[in-house]
Amino acid sequence: MGRRLAGTGGRACRAALTLLLVCLLAACGADEPAAPAGNDTDVMFLQMGLAQITEGDRVAELAEARAADPRIRAVAGELRGQWRTEHDTMRGWLEQWGRPLAADPSVGLHAGHGDLHSLREEDFEGLRALAGAEFDRAAVALLLGNLHNAMETIRMEAGGGSYPAAVDLAERMTEARQGQIQRLLALAAG
Numbered sequence: 001m002g003r004r005l006a007g008t009g010g011r012a013c014r015a016a017l018t019l020l021l022v023c024l025l026a027a028c029g030a031d032e033p034a035a036p037a038g039n040d041t042d043v044m045f046l047q048m049g050l051a052q053i054t055e056g057d058r059v060a061e062l063a064e065a066r067a068a069d070p071r072i073r074a075v076a077g078e079l080r081g082q083w084r085t086e087h088d089t090m091r092g093w094l095e096q097w098g099r100p101l102a103a104d105p106s107v108g109l110h111a112g113h114g115d116l117h118s119l120r121e122e123d124f125e126g127l128r129a130l131a132g133a134e135f136d137r138a139a140v141a142l143l144l145g146n147l148h149n150a151m152e153t154i155r156m157e158a159g160g161g162s163y164p165a166a167v168d169l170a171e172r173m174t175e176a177r178q179g180q181i182q183r184l185l186a187l188a189a190g
Contacts, residue, residue, distance in 0.1 A: 037097040038163030045157035045166060046090040047103045052153065053083045053090075055119040056146035059127065063139040068132050072140060075183055079143070082176060089169060119146065140188045147181050 038046075056079065063076035094101055119142065127138050154177065157170040 037099075038093070038161065038166055041157060041160035042163040042166045043094070043097070043099050044103070045153055045161060045170065046094050046099075047101065048153045049090050049150070050087060050094075050101055051118070052146060052150050053087045056143065056150070057083055058124055059119070059139060059142045059146065062124075062127055063136075063143065066131075067136050067139060069136050069187065071183075071187055072136055075180060075187070076139070076143070079180060086169070086173065093163070093166065118149075137188070140184050144181065144184050144188070147177050147184070151177055151181075 060076040060079045060083070064073050064080060067073045067076065091101060123142060127135065127142060130138050150173070154170045154173050157166060158174070161167045161170065
């Protein structure tokens with residue numbers, strides 16, 4: 001009889017431990033509240049912003065290294081620093097939301113917005129072939145075009161984005177881009 005009680009107690013103890021373990025595992029596996037995700041406009045802003053930053057950085061990298069005018073090198077360096085921060089932020093949100101870093105071009109998500117001029121490989125090749133004042137003029141023109149496209153994308157976010165941090169980023173980008181555009185226009189004017 002003593003053996004039977006010990007056996008029963010052992011089973012009861014194992015059952016209690018198993019129940020406790022199941023409860024602990026269930027608590028550990030409980031879904032955490034999902035991070036708030038943005039709407040389609042937020043996603044489009046981030047995806048297009050990443051593409052524009054990548055394109056612009058290629059021009060700015062060349063300008064920072066090769067521009068004859070030190071003011072152009074300074075603006076290019078400023079742009080590159082700002083773009084690194086923006087790129088990391090945008091990429092982080094898309095990854096956090098489980099969204100692709102670039103839109104599938106066959107889906108048509110960017111219809112009506114995808115017609116913004118993207119830099120082509122020929123643009124980069126042409127820039128690389130130039131030197132001196134010609135290089136400076138071409139680099140400034142390409143950077144201005146890139147910043148103009150960025151402003152269009154930013155306006156889209158400001159008008160239809162729902163993720164507060166992305167809308168705030170767009171507002172900060174507007175202020176920065178406007179100043180950069182003015183500086184580049186002054187350099188282009190001579």
